[in-house]
Amino acid sequence: MSASSAHASLAGFRHWRRTRPFWGGVFAVLAGVELIAIPYAPLAVSIHQGMPGVASWLAGAMLVAGGVLAWVHPVQRHFYGIITMLAALASFPSSNLGGFFLGLLLGVVGSGMIFAWSPGRDRSAETPGRDEIVPGLVS
Amino acid sequence: MKHAVTTGSAPTGRVNWKRFGLMMVPAGLVVGAFGFATASGALASSFVISGSNFKVTADKLEGEGFVQYGRTITPTGKGTVPVAVSGIAKAKITNMCQSVAVGPFALRLTAGDAGKPVSATNLVLDVEQLAGDAVFSDMQIGVDASTVSAAGKDIHSDTKGAFGQQAATVVITDLDQTAWSTTAGTFTLPNLKLGFGGSDNVCK
Numbered sequence: 001m002s003a004s005s006a007h008a009s010l011a012g013f014r015h016w017r018r019t020r021p022f023w024g025g026v027f028a029v030l031a032g033v034e035l036i037a038i039p040y041a042p043l044a045v046s047i048h049q050g051m052p053g054v055a056s057w058l059a060g061a062m063l064v065a066g067g068v069l070a071w072v073h074p075v076q077r078h079f080y081g082i083i084t085m086l087a088a089l090a091s092f093p094s095s096n097l098g099g100f101f102l103g104l105l106l107g108v109v110g111s112g113m114i115f116a117w118s119p120g121r122d123r124s125a126e127t128p129g130r131d132e133i134v135p136g137l138v139s
Numbered sequence: 140m141k142h143a144v145t146t147g148s149a150p151t152g153r154v155n156w157k158r159f160g161l162m163m164v165p166a167g168l169v170v171g172a173f174g175f176a177t178a179s180g181a182l183a184s185s186f187v188i189s190g191s192n193f194k195v196t197a198d199k200l201e202g203e204g205f206v207q208y209g210r211t212i213t214p215t216g217k218g219t220v221p222v223a224v225s226g227i228a229k230a231k232i233t234n235m236c237q238s239v240a241v242g243p244f245a246l247r248l249t250a251g252d253a254g255k256p257v258s259a260t261n262l263v264l265d266v267e268q269l270a271g272d273a274v275f276s277d278m279q280i281g282v283d284a285s286t287v288s289a290a291g292k293d294i295h296s297d298t299k300g301a302f303g304q305q306a307a308t309v310v311i312t313d314l315d316q317t318a319w320s321t322t323a324g325t326f327t328l329p330n331l332k333l334g335f336g337g338s339d340n341v342c343k
Contacts, residue, residue, distance in 0.1 A: 018151040074149075085166060092173045093184055100246060100333065108166045116159035119152030 020074035021081075021117035027110025028067030028084045035060035035095050035103040056095035062087035063107050070114045081115025180255055180329030192267055193239035195321075196342040197232045197251075197314040202262075204228030205275070208284035208296045208303035212265055212319055222265040222319055226294035227309070232257040236342035237321075245340040250328035261324035263294060269316040277307035 088107025098104025284303030
């Protein structure tokens with residue numbers, strides 16, 4: 001890969017990052033991974049345990065899925081923000097007190113950032129102004 | 140993805156922190172309510188922990204429906220470890236303390252030390268080491284580990300013919316054990332305290 005194409009892909013990534021709730025998604029995915037990582041080892045035991053064992057995976061999986069979907073489909077950020085928020089809150093009684101508070105905290109902050117992200121407010125954006133008038137973006 | 144730089148059909152955006160703050164208010168209230176309900180013993184928590192061993196101490200453990208049998212587990216990067224699986228259908232634990240080393244720190248959790256004991260259902264522990272004064276009632280030693288049934292039909296070994304034992308009730312005082320995993324159907328933790336400290340912050 002030449003230096004110029006590496007530079008272009010870096011700029012592409014920066015653009016990709018700035019056009020969606022990137023950091024909110026990062027926090028939500030990290031929260032989900034943390035919730036799953038704490039009980040990790042025997043998934044067989046989690047299944048054997050029935051609902052409580054599976055519940056600890058469920059909240060984490062919903063956070064990972066919600067975070068990734070917020071990147072893929074930023075228009076639906078309010079829906080994903082609320083779903084990941086509910087999953088993060090549900091992790092407190094269902095999964096090691098929300099992964100000993102860390103996963104809960106990351107999830108609440110991440111889902112709040114997904115929900116509160118809005119396009120078209122950046123001063124450096126090529127189309128400054130209200131997000132409502134940006135064509136093709138109905139939310 | 141080179142074309143993404145030039146087309147720029149999607150507008151760049153940022154987090155609206157005012158809206159973020161609005162979202163944090165109800166979230167904070169819910170977390171606070173959960174925390175209060177757990178600490179006062181009204182809300183049951185679910186624990187599934189494994190992957191590193193941790194220490195559990197308690198003044199007294201009273202269990203109804205107890206089974207025990209051996210098996211081996213293979214924690215990541217630790218090789219094979221033999222453990223005694225202890226299953227208890229219903230447990231009440233007075234003055235419980237649980238600690239696990241996290242790098243140079245120790246996470247310590249205490250509960251059930253203010254008159255109201257910790258209660259757990261379908262508790263399954265992979266125990267590496269256990270010390271304490273134990274009293275069993277209606278004990279059966281040398282039961283096929285795949286047919287033990289005192290802690291319910293779900294808690295038994297997969298290995299036919301292995302050694303197992305069971306009892307109708309168990310009371311262990313001055314419990315001090317090292318375990319690799321705890322799973323429980325429900326775990327009610329009155330007067331819960333959770334905190335990080337130095338490596339000397341472990342339960343004694």
